[in-house]
Amino acid sequence: LAVAMLETEKMSTNYTYGDGKTGDSGNFGIFKQNWFMIRQAAPQYSNYTSEQWNAGAALNSNLSWDVKVLKAAQSKWGINLWFAGHRDGESGFQNPNTTDIQNYRNAVYWIKAQIDSNCVYRTDDTRFWVSVPAI
Numbered sequence: 001l002a003v004a005m006l007e008t009e010k011m012s013t014n015y016t017y018g019d020g021k022t023g024d025s026g027n028f029g030i031f032k033q034n035w036f037m038i039r040q041a042a043p044q045y046s047n048y049t050s051e052q053w054n055a056g057a058a059l060n061s062n063l064s065w066d067v068k069v070l071k072a073a074q075s076k077w078g079i080n081l082w083f084a085g086h087r088d089g090e091s092g093f094q095n096p097n098t099t100d101i102q103n104y105r106n107a108v109y110w111i112k113a114q115i116d117s118n119c120v121y122r123t124d125d126t127r128f129w130v131s132v133p134a135i
Contacts (some may be wrong), residue, residue, distance in 0.1 A: 002111035003070075003086075007032040013060040015027075023050040025089055029059030029066035033073065035102070036089050037082075041073035057071065063076055100135070107132045 004011045011030050019027035022040040024036035035053040035093075039045040048055055074082045084096030087104045107130035114128040115121045121128075 001107045001115055001122070002128075003009040004030040005115075005129060006107055006132065011127070017057075018053070023053050026056055028056035030063065031066060031070050031086075033059060033066070033069060033086065034089050037073050037077075037085050038069055042069045042075050059115050066089070080105075102132075104132055 001011075006017060006055070006076055008030055013030060015026070015032075018025075019029060024034065024039075026035045027033060028035070028038065033056070035050065035056045038056050038059070039048045039052075047070075059069060059085060073086070076082075081093060081096055083101060083105045084092035084101050086092070087101045088095075092098075099105055101123075111128045112132055
């Protein structure tokens with residue numbers, strides 16, 4: 001929930017297709033998961049290439065699938081490497097402790113803390129947000 005709040009204005013997939021990116025950088029779903037991680041985390045996409053990035057659009061119309069892929073990625077890499085790859089793709093895995101990745105992780109944890117501070121925030125229309133520059 002916190003990642004979706006940070007990544008999308010209205011926690012929807014109503015944003016520029018692929019988040020304006022292509023190939024492994026293309027982003028999909030309410031969490032804006034990148035194709036590089038999607039195709040490695042979800043067995044269904046394991047034989048797909050960077051050029052087949054449009055297959056990630058399945059996450060845009062299926063929230064359940066989006067959540068399953070997110071959980072698969074977090075399970076595959078652990079939360080710290082997941083943050084690195086989610087924020088900066090393949091480069092994030094190579095250099096997971098940049099200030100930018102740390103700021104992104106801290107922003108998500110801050111949003112999560114706000115949500116956890118009152119159970120009503122899990123079901124009402126309150127949105128928490130932190131200004132983290134897009135990359």
